[in-house]
Amino acid sequence: MRTKTRPSTWQDLTPKHQSEYREKISNPTRPPQKKRLMGQSTCNKYWKRGSQPQYGSKTDEGTGSAYCILENYGIIASWQGKLYRSNSVFQAEILAIRMAIEAASSLHRPIKLWTDSLSNLMVILNPKSHHSIVREIQTLLLSHKHILLRWLKAHVGYLGNECADQLAKEAITKGDPFLLPKPLSYLKAEIKSAALSIWQDNWDNGETGRSTHDIVPRVSNKPVGWNREEIMFVTGHGPFPSYLLRCNLRTHDNCSCGEKGDPIHYATKCPFTLSWHFQTPTVSLKLQWLKNILTNKFSRTRLQLLMRFICDENNLIVEDNN
Ligand SMILES: [Zn+2]
Numbered sequence: 001m002r003t004k005t006r007p008s009t010w011q012d013l014t015p016k017h018q019s020e021y022r023e024k025i026s027n028p029t030r031p032p033q034k035k036r037l038m039g040q041s042t043c044n045k046y047w048k049r050g051s052q053p054q055y056g057s058k059t060d061e062g063t064g065s066a067y068c069i070l071e072n073y074g075i076i077a078s079w080q081g082k083l084y085r086s087n088s089v090f091q092a093e094i095l096a097i098r099m100a101i102e103a104a105s106s107l108h109r110p111i112k113l114w115t116d117s118l119s120n121l122m123v124i125l126n127p128k129s130h131h132s133i134v135r136e137i138q139t140l141l142l143s144h145k146h147i148l149l150r151w152l153k154a155h156v157g158y159l160g161n162e163c164a165d166q167l168a169k170e171a172i173t174k175g176d177p178f179l180l181p182k183p184l185s186y187l188k189a190e191i192k193s194a195a196l197s198i199w200q201d202n203w204d205n206g207e208t209g210r211s212t213h214d215i216v217p218r219v220s221n222k223p224v225g226w227n228r229e230e231i232m233f234v235t236g237h238g239p240f241p242s243y244l245l246r247c248n249l250r251t252h253d254n255c256s257c258g259e260k261g262d263p264i265h266y267a268t269k270c271p272f273t274l275s276w277h278f279q280t281p282t283v284s285l286k287l288q289w290l291k292n293i294l295t296n297k298f299s300r301t302r303l304q305l306l307m308r309f310i311c312d313e314n315n316l317i318v319e320d321n322n
Contacts, residue, residue: 061085064171065092065178067100067113068163077103080167082175088183092168093117094133095180097124097149101137105144113147116154116161124149196221211236214287215294229307230294233263238307239314240266256317266310267303272317276306 062085068078079099083092097115104111115121123134124141141147152158154165199219206213212235216224232238241261244250255261257270266273268280278299281289293299310317 062172063087063089063092064168064175065096065099066164066167066171066175067096067103068160068167069100069103070160070163073159075163078163078167079103080171080175081178082171082173083178083180084182086182086186087180088185090120091133091180091183093120094123094131094137095178096164096168098133098137098140101140101144101147101149104147105140108146110146111148113149114152114158114160115149116152118151121149121151192221209235215290226294227304229304230300233267233303233307234290234294236263238263239311261317266317267306270317272313273306273309276302276309278302 063083065081065083066079068075070076079096081092081095081099083095093115097113097120100113104113123129123131124137126134127138129135129138141149152161154161196219203209203213203219204217215234226234236243240263241250241253241255242263245253253260253262255265255270255272257272259265259269261270264286267276267278269277278289278293293303
């Protein structure tokens with residue numbers, strides 16, 4: 001069975017749409033309002049970022065949504081909606097299109113709606129979209145054949161586009177409050193933030209992994225960028241007598257040289273690893289010493305060689321009393 005997929009790239013668009021977009025892009029100085037004789041609407045959105053560039057940032061600024069209807073270079077009608085700061089740019093844009101179509105549906109003459117959001121048009125073109133407002137728009141467009149939805153380039157001086165842009169800016173403070181459900185992206189960000197907060201709390205108040213906590217105090221979904229050898233050295237979870245004793249794989253934690261076999265012993269004191277020794281840090285500077293090693297390219301290479309030697313020659317450096 002042949003399946004119809006949603007056009008996601010330029011190549012996926014029909015030749016008719018491609019030629020229309022090309023025409024708009026190649027003639028950016030020709031305002032579309034010169035072409036029309038009948039009424040025309042322009043939809044637009046404006047989203048003002050808060051100090052934190054995340055969804056749902058707790059600032060006083062919100063999301064604005066607006067459209068205006070132009071006739072003979074003058075605004076004959078407009079609408080401004082103030083959305084909550086948790087609402088997304090996509091919601092503001094799609095709502096403006098929805099409201100403009102509703103207003104245009106009462107005018108029984110050919111109407112062209114112009115939006116600068118190509119992504120919105122692509123979503124409206126998708127017959128499988130589950131978004132409720134998109135479904136409403138599709139139904140309205142099917143039942144009102146005199147309404148045509150078109151794309152235009154933003155910020156090149158089109159009168160209608162600039163008016164709608166200004167109205168959407170004002171809508172953040174002046175618009176009618178419009179209640180839309182929070183978008184999925186906002187909820188995902190909230191859940192992620194809450195999960196990270198719980199994780200951070202557990203990490204700060206835990207009892208294990210304290211040496212790693214000193215180096216990486218903040219939890220994150222992003223990897224720290226350490227290789228296998230560096231992870232073993234920082235966490236102490238490697239072929240060290242100190243760790244093998246904790247796992248009951250040895251009866252003591254002594255190195256073959258007689259001293260306690262922990263990572264810092266092999267990095268600074270052990271005669272078996274002399275070729276890769278670092279300068280011994282004072283107790284108060286131990287943390288900084290480790291951070292310096294992990295941020296220096298040459299130190300990291302040396303640490304890697306040291307750890308490979310410890311792994312390869314483990315029988316030599318770890319005395320086994322069993
Ligand atoms: Zn030793």
